[in-house]
Amino acid sequence: MSGEGDIKLLGMVVSPFVVRVRMALHMKGVSYEYIEQDLFNKSEILLRSNPVNKKVPVLIHGGKPISESLVIVQYADEVWSGKGASILPADPHERAVARFWAAYVDDKLFPAYIGIMKAATEEARAEKAKEALVGLASLEEAFTQSSKGKPFFAGDSVGYLDLAVGCNLFWLEAIRKMFGVTFFDVGKTPLLAAWAERFAGTEMAREVVPDADSAVVFAKKLQARFGSNTSAK
Numbered sequence: 001m002s003g004e005g006d007i008k009l010l011g012m013v014v015s016p017f018v019v020r021v022r023m024a025l026h027m028k029g030v031s032y033e034y035i036e037q038d039l040f041n042k043s044e045i046l047l048r049s050n051p052v053n054k055k056v057p058v059l060i061h062g063g064k065p066i067s068e069s070l071v072i073v074q075y076a077d078e079v080w081s082g083k084g085a086s087i088l089p090a091d092p093h094e095r096a097v098a099r100f101w102a103a104y105v106d107d108k109l110f111p112a113y114i115g116i117m118k119a120a121t122e123e124a125r126a127e128k129a130k131e132a133l134v135g136l137a138s139l140e141e142a143f144t145q146s147s148k149g150k151p152f153f154a155g156d157s158v159g160y161l162d163l164a165v166g167c168n169l170f171w172l173e174a175i176r177k178m179f180g181v182t183f184f185d186v187g188k189t190p191l192l193a194a195w196a197e198r199f200a201g202t203e204m205a206r207e208v209v210p211d212a213d214s215a216v217v218f219a220k221k222l223q224a225r226f227g228s229n230t231s232a233k
């Protein structure tokens with residue numbers, strides 16, 4: 001990876017949003033200083049860099065902070081457009097569709113699967129599992145349309161929507177291990193099931209994505225600290 005000036009990433013190792021950004025920076029071949037954050041005792045640099053949401057990830061490029069993982073991925077793709085692989089589709093309509101589904105993942109899928117972990121009752125857990133599975137069924141349809149028969153959402157290689165969905169896979173596996181919910185059913189979402197295996201096998205995912213067990217350990221810490229009412233994701 002080459003040096004691109006002063007680049008810092010404030011992160012937390014098992015945050016899917018941070019993993020998303022780390023994958024994008026990996027695709028761009030950009031090196032950076034990674035600064036792990038304690039979300040239970042937020043640092044001065046985090047509070048100063050993301051005063052509105054106080055969340056990770058924050059990318060600080062040349063002293064200027066950028067927050068929100070999808071915004072950071074798009075920023076990286078624009079700023080380092082001449083480096084590494086392109087992340088967003090070149091075609092404006094395909095770009096808009098990829099952004100739509102990435103927002104869907106964050107607004108619908110993430111809260112549903114994290115809700116499985118946070119649920120106070122088995123009934124609430126089953127409800128959240130149902131929501132997550134409905135969300136994945138819609139994504140199966142999105143995969144059919146976006147991939148056009150190719151291996152990834154973006155076609156022949158990984159792109160924006162692959163990163164947006166793929167950063168969640170280790171958490172889905174952690175939740176499967178903890179609560180027995182199977183998200184990728186070869187019978188119900190065969191394309192996504194095959195895609196998930198393919199994505200996990202990419203050099204980038206093997207390099208950047210933490211293993212599911214580290215998410216299990218973190219989830220248990222949250223549960224011990226807050227019971228089911230976990231607030232720091």
Ligand SMILES: N[C@@H](CCC(=O)N[C@@H](CS)C(=O)NCC(=O)O)C(=O)O
Nearest residue numbers: 015017039055056057068069070233
């Ligand atoms: N929409 C944000 C979500 C970021 C987010 O929820 N980060 C969590 C870690 S996974 C966080 O920093 N939580 C701290 C808090 O809620 O106080 C993004 O895409 O960057």
